[in-house]
Amino acid sequence: MHRPFLRQALALATTAALAAPLSAQAESLVLPGSTYSFFFRGSQTGASSAVVQFDGIDEGFDTVWADGRTLHFGIREQEQDLGGGRWSIDISMYATTDLFTVPDETVWVNVGVDSQPLQLQRTVKLDRAVLSFHRADDSLFDGDSWDLTTTAAMPWDGYLNKGQAYGFLNVGGHGVTRATFHFEVSAVPEPATVPLWLGGAVALLAWRRRAAQGR
Numbered sequence: 001m002h003r004p005f006l007r008q009a010l011a012l013a014t015t016a017a018l019a020a021p022l023s024a025q026a027e028s029l030v031l032p033g034s035t036y037s038f039f040f041r042g043s044q045t046g047a048s049s050a051v052v053q054f055d056g057i058d059e060g061f062d063t064v065w066a067d068g069r070t071l072h073f074g075i076r077e078q079e080q081d082l083g084g085g086r087w088s089i090d091i092s093m094y095a096t097t098d099l100f101t102v103p104d105e106t107v108w109v110n111v112g113v114d115s116q117p118l119q120l121q122r123t124v125k126l127d128r129a130v131l132s133f134h135r136a137d138d139s140l141f142d143g144d145s146w147d148l149t150t151t152a153a154m155p156w157d158g159y160l161n162k163g164q165a166y167g168f169l170n171v172g173g174h175g176v177t178r179a180t181f182h183f184e185v186s187a188v189p190e191p192a193t194v195p196l197w198l199g200g201a202v203a204l205l206a207w208r209r210r211a212a213q214g215r
Contacts, residue, residue, distance in 0.1 A: 035052060042172055106168065126149060
């Protein structure tokens with residue numbers, strides 16, 4: 001007897017819950033103009049970091065290695081709304097020469113080290129985090145990428161292994177001119193969203209039902 005009523009309530013609740021995140025997708029995931037850190041280190045060349053503004057514009061930096069060589073490098077980021085409450089973020093450090101010149105040296109890199117993570121405007125979970133090293137012809141160093149997904153907090157706080165960097169053996173001296181972090185994230189629905197919509201839909205339909213009975 002009450003099944004049509006429940007089906008209508010659930011249909012209204014589902015429609016409302018799905019419509020809510022769609023209206024919010026116009027906002028960027030990362031706060032525009034906010035800053036984040038990019039850390040990198042070679043076991044023999046030395047360590048350096050850069051504070052970068054998240055604005056989609058390439059920024060140039062210089063660092064002087066232990067051997068006196070100056071590295072001119074750039075950092076760029078790109079965010080893409082994939083729809084359905086999903087986003088991707090790519091952050092790359094690049095140069096026109098080998099980023100790490102000492103043959104077979106170990107390299108450490110990370111985004112958002114210390115107190116400057118990506119500043120997120122929505123509650124999301126990190127579905128995928130991948131780091132890849134590329135040569136000038138865009139071929140992958142070592143023929144593969146590294147999956148770093150399991151080191152992130154849930155929900156994602158914009159850090160990737162907070163306070164630590166990822167080390168990779170034998171990267172130096174192999175023509176690596178770009179290091180890229182690729183993130184894929186999805187929105188985490190607020191726990192109370194669906195029950196609140198469902199309660200509102202049930203109340204609305206109950207009011208309509210009473211009104212119909214009063215005619």
